[in-house]
Amino acid sequence: MWFLTGFFALFFYLAVIIFVAGVGFKIYQYIRTPAPLKxxxxxxxxxxxxxGVRLFSEVVLFKSLFRANKWIWLFGWxxxxxxxxxxxxHLRYFIDPVWWWVALIQPFGKYAAFAMILGLVGLLVRRITVERIRYISNPSDYLMLALLLIIGISGAMMTFVAHTDIMQFKAFVRGMMTFSWQPIPTDPALLLHLAAVFLLMIVFPYSKLLHAPGIFFSPSRNQVDNPREKRHLAPWAAEMEKAERSSDS
Structure with missing residues (x-):
């Protein structure tokens, strides 16, 4: 048991470091990438x-996807x-005492696993059956869907089929947060669930899942349509213009 505890604790730390550093670096790149045009x-x-309203409609309602394809929008949403x-x-495993609103959504979150699996199956079937989507799909696209399906199915199994000792698992999670390791439950569904979650965290910064933070930095979504009212000048272009004026003078 202690071998499994140490293995998954180190796996967790590695996944968190790669996830935070990778996503943080990509966001830094997004911020630094110039937008020379409107x-x-x-x-x-x-x-x-x-x-702001447009970004809200895209992030929360998937407005553009709804206009493009209703079936993809349905499964994706x-x-x-x-x-x-x-x-x-899942916040209940990291906080003690559990916040009231986290306790309130527990029944909804429990059955949301089935909706999550349904949406993933719909997206996977679409990727396999639609020829033009299948043509542009990479193995990594299927890997992401497979990892998410494993996470969803194994999580539902722990809740409805093979129950896990929740208190022991919470003690394990809280122990990792304070670097005071506690024994991990050895249920196969839980170990599979955690392994898939940590793998997803590791590959997240290098996958198409980066559309989650990336949408906020998309020039086609975050720019105001005011080229006539206000001249758009990228920082590097402003520096070049300033240097030219200095040389002319």
Whole structure:
């Protein structure tokens, strides 16, 4: 048991370090990448408030996807909303005492696992059966869906089929947070679940799943349509212009 405890604790630390460092570095790259042109997708908002509303509609409602394909939007929205509920439900393993609203959503988060699996199956079937989507799909696309399905199915099994000692698992999680390791439950479904979660965290910064933070830095989504009212000048272009003026003078 102590070998498994040490292995999964070190696996967890490694996954967290790679996830945080990888995502942080990609966000840094997004921030530093210049946007030399005004390229908002039309119809575009004319104010910063409008940009905020547009980003909200894209992040929460998947507005563009809804316009493009209703079936993909349905499965994608079901999966993402269910995943959010499941993640919020898992906060109970990291906090003590459990916040009231986390306790309130426990029944909804428990059954959200089935919605999450349904959405993933729909997205996988679409990727396999639609020829043009299958043609542009990479092995990594299937790997992401497979890892998410393993996470969803193994999590549902722990809740509805082979129950795990929740108190012992919470003690293990809290022990990892304080570097005071406690024995991990040895249920196969739990070990498979954790292994898949940690693997997903490791590959996340190098996968298409980066669309989660990336959408906030997309010039086609976060720019105001005001090229006539305000000249758009990237920082590097402003420096070049300043240098030219200095040389002319």
């Amino acid at each position: 390229i908002p997708t039309m119809p575009a908002p004319l104010t910063r408030t409008g940009v 079901i999966f993402h909303f269910a995943l959010l509920l499941v993640l919020l439900r």
